[in-house]
Amino acid sequence: MDMTDLDGVVGADDPLDASDVALLERVAELSGRVDPVPEGLVERSRFAMTLAGLESEVMELMVLEAPAGTVRSDAPPLETRTITFTHERLTVMIALSPGDEPRTVRVDGWLAPAETLTVVLRRPDGDHRTTADDDGRFVLENVPRGLASLLVEQDDLPITTPVIEL
Amino acid sequence: MGGPGARRGAYHGALGSWQTSEAPRASEHEAARGEMTSPAETESLGDRAAAALVGYREGHAELMSEFVREATPMLWHTVRAQGVPREVADDVVQQTWAALVAHVESITEPQATLKWLLVTARRAAWEAVRKGRADDHRRTELPDDDADTAATLPDTAPGPEAExxxxxxxxxxxxxxxxxxxxxxxxxxxxxxxxxxxxxxxxxxxxxxxxxxxxxxxxxxxxxxxxxxxxxxxxxx
CATH class of the missing domain: 1.10.10.10 (Winged helix-like DNA-binding domain superfamily/Winged helix DNA-binding domain)
Structure with a gap:
């Protein structure tokens, strides 16, 4: 169907009435049910804004591959999962597994191409820093679960991942 | 899920954390509170976007925090309408909000904030779709690509519509x-x-x-x- 098929529909020029409003409310309600906004997206967005306020300019990595639901807060808590972030200049892969302490995770990461760069895991309550080795590997142990974003420090432009739920 | 009030309280700290060095002056604070308590029926989402932007520039994030909660569904459905998979749409929405912070001083007309967000979300969605296609193309060119790891991004809403x-x-x-x-x-x-x-x-x-x-x-x-x-x-x- 083309937009021109809408010409000459009876009632098209009537002002918005109560039944229109009721119909629109149902449309909104159904959209929300069929394609719900992911759990925690508002919180992740707010933290992403906080982080954006800290860095003047960053290069954003995008999620390349992630098992369904793993970046959302309803992700299974204690399973090992791997998330890959990518950009033209850098790929970051992280494997998450339960930490030694309760409610923590261990982050095993790889940078490709391999480079000894500082990696900062940013959380609402503070940063965890480490440095990738010659093979581009880095480990962050006993990171409390919750919102987090990785920042890789480069000479000119820091590279960040979207906010995910550890 | 808590009510809007509970959420605003819980995240006030996170969103406002980069501005804790300077407390807002009393007059500004009063103005912000006045905005917040005015009845929602008298203003549109675009008006609340403008108020959130102005408040944010002046150093208090409460209105912005609340506006993020209110406008995220609109951004989500705007991005999804362009054919972006759910996992990627999550990034695109975050990126759109982060871009608002980066461009907070360059939006000359606060009343244009909502429009700016929707246009930015739409363009970022197109870009994501373009990149997704390029990635798919690269994948199909790799003969040793593992079928288990390729194309793991879910494309549809969780669960069949029938449910x-x-x-x-x-x-x-x-x-x-x-x-x-x-x-x-x-x-x-x-x-x-x-x-x-x-x-x-x-x-x-x-x-x-x-x-x-x-x-x-x-x-x-x-x-x-x-x-x-x-x-x-x-x-x-």
């Missing part, structure tokens, strides 16, 4: 909506998500002249009703 649309009337309305032109569907969803339609913002976001939005909304609604009537659903007419 969330158990009610016969819900299914009928959803089916009828799907029969409308794509732009009609997008327009009705955006209008339905704004509690008081802000045509200026929506027109920019879906590339339709402001003047025709009202008329198009009317035609889309009328068409939707006509389809429903054809299907035997008469309670809307």
């Amino acid at each position: 969330v649309l158990r009610d016969e009337r819900d299914r009928m309305l959803w089916t009828a909506l799907q029969q409308l032109p794509g732009r009609c569907q997008e327009l009705l969803r955006l209008v339905s998500l704004a509690d008081r339609p802000d045509y200026r913002s929506i027109s920019a976001a879906i590339g339709m002249p402001v003047g025709s939005i009202g008329a198009t909304r009317g035609r889309c609604l009328a068409k939707l009703r006509a389809v429903l009537t054809e299907q035997g659903e008469t309670s809307w007419t």
